[in-house]
Each structure stands twice: as C-alpha cells, then as structure tokens.
Amino acid sequence: MYQTVGHDAVHLVAEAMQLPLYRRVITGLPLNQAAEYGDRMPSPNFSAPTTLTAGSPERDETEDLYELLMMVKRNHPDVEAVSVGAILSNYQRVRVEHV
Template sequence: MLCKEAGHEIVCLANLFPSESKEIDSYMYQSVGHEGIKAIGQATGLPLFRKEIRGRPLNTEKTYEVEEKDEVEDLFFLLKTIKSQYPNIEGVSVGAIQSSYQKDRVENVCKRLNLTPLCYLWEKDQIQLFDSMIHAGVDAIVIKVAAMGLTSKHLGMTLKEIRDHLLEMNKKYGSHVCGEGGEYETFVVDSPLYQKRISVDQCEAILHSDNSIAPVAYLKLNSLSLCDKNEIAQ
C-alpha cells in the first residue's frame, strides 16, 4: 500500500511456500497460512509467482554471504524467474520493521538482481504502525501465536480485536506489538489492494507445541472463498 502511495506500480506477487504443505520454522519466511496465498492472488487480481522452499537457514550470520543450499537462495531464484518474465521491474516491497536479519538478506538478493528493496516499514514505531494499518483498512486475522501471553484462544482474532491485548503484552513482557519478534503471524482477508474480500469458510486450530509458558498454535485454512467487499464476513 505504501509503495502505491509513493507512486510505484505493483506488477505481480511473489511467494515462497513450504515443502510437503506443512508449517515450518523458517528464519526468513512466514509459512503458516500458505494454503491461502492463491486466494490473495485472486483477491488482488495480480499474477502470482510461487516457489517451494528447498533450502535451509545455513548461514545465520548477521551479514549474509551466498550459501548454495540456504533458504535465501530460494528467494533469489524466484525473483530471477519473475525478472526474466518482467524485465522492466525495478524494485521489491519488503515488510521488515526491525529484523536486520531479514532486511540484509533481501537486500543481498536485490543487489545481485539489480533490484531496489523498498522498505517503507523499516524502524517505524510499532504502535503507530499497527494503528495506521487498521486505519488504512487492513483487515487481518491472527493465524499463529508463539509467545508469552498468547494462546490458541487468540487465533482468528482481527487486529482491532487483539490490539489492546498486544499493548498489554508489550508493557508486561516487552513483546513486539507488530509481532516482529515472531510473537504472532497474520493473514490479510481484506485491504485496499484487494478487489474482493477473502472469506475463511473453514479452518482448524492446530497445537504445534504445548508449551506451558509460550504455546505455539496455528490455524490451518481449509476452505476459502472470495466475496464482494460489501458482504459482511461471517
């Protein structure tokens, strides 16, 4: 959204998804909710390019140097494929807020492909950023929790619904309000970039780790459909 406000044209979407269609722990990518990515492509009306994550986080140093079988190289080859079909693309939107680890790796890939990383969220105040997303019309639901103060009961809650609790957890435990520390993950069901709204028709909560302090649980999105924006989500 901020890229468009700055005058850029969104040409297509890119997504890296886990092998065997299951949620994985990645240093770089969100994998939970990957079954809903096609719906995002349909909702935006933009071409969607996808690649299976084959690599692993082998090089975990602060500054990335190319490692052949590292998961970062999956991003390199995905963007390389896209650039071969869209030779005029010039930049990549990057959603990093505070993660130097992720930002450095996307910048590394972009430099090798002569692309400009567009990091409009970088080092923004997280409370202000969170509220600005809601105000701008981003409707997202929590689909994974993995931090103190968050449990499976928070799955499916919207940003508006969980806002006050996240602020409380920030004061109590120092949690990142925007989930930048991996506290939670979201799935966007509607935004100004969407032509249609995504309806989550069927989902199931899966307990990944029954930790008494910080349980890890996520939603598997089993059935999704598109609806007109004026339809009330059920």
C-alpha cells in the same frame, strides 16, 4: 527466514487484485545465520545457483529467494523493486537486500 502464516490464502489476494503470483518451495537451509550475508558487490564471474538436488552440497535458503526473483524478472523484466514484510527483522532485511 521465511514465514508461512497466512500463505494458504495469499493466492486469493493475488486473484482479487488481478496480479500474478509466484511461489517456490524452499529447499535451502538456514546455513548462514550471521548478521551479515555475503558480499554487497557481486563477483564479475557470478553465476546463478543451481537447484538443490539429492546428493548436492547444501545451499542457504536465501538462494531460493534469488531463484524465485530471477523467474519473476524473466517473466516481468520491468520489475524494479521488491516489497517485504520484514519490518523489524534485520536478519530478513539483510538477506532480501543482498538478493
């Protein structure tokens, strides 16, 4: 799901704009490749996913985006939106909306 083209220069854009940059190594796999991704309404008993470690069950790559956004929210609680370049990809859009 995640593109890597140009990622090696994005820190320069953040620097030039004097904005913080958050990155995360993707450890999950594209397990759920269906057109829909999960429930639209979170369960009342939902807990944040844990980090994938050796010997643990596999997780979907979308959970890495969730964890990254949780880190951003902890450091910037006023953040209310996410902008992505998934203009023509319903696959990516659905997953970002789900997170």
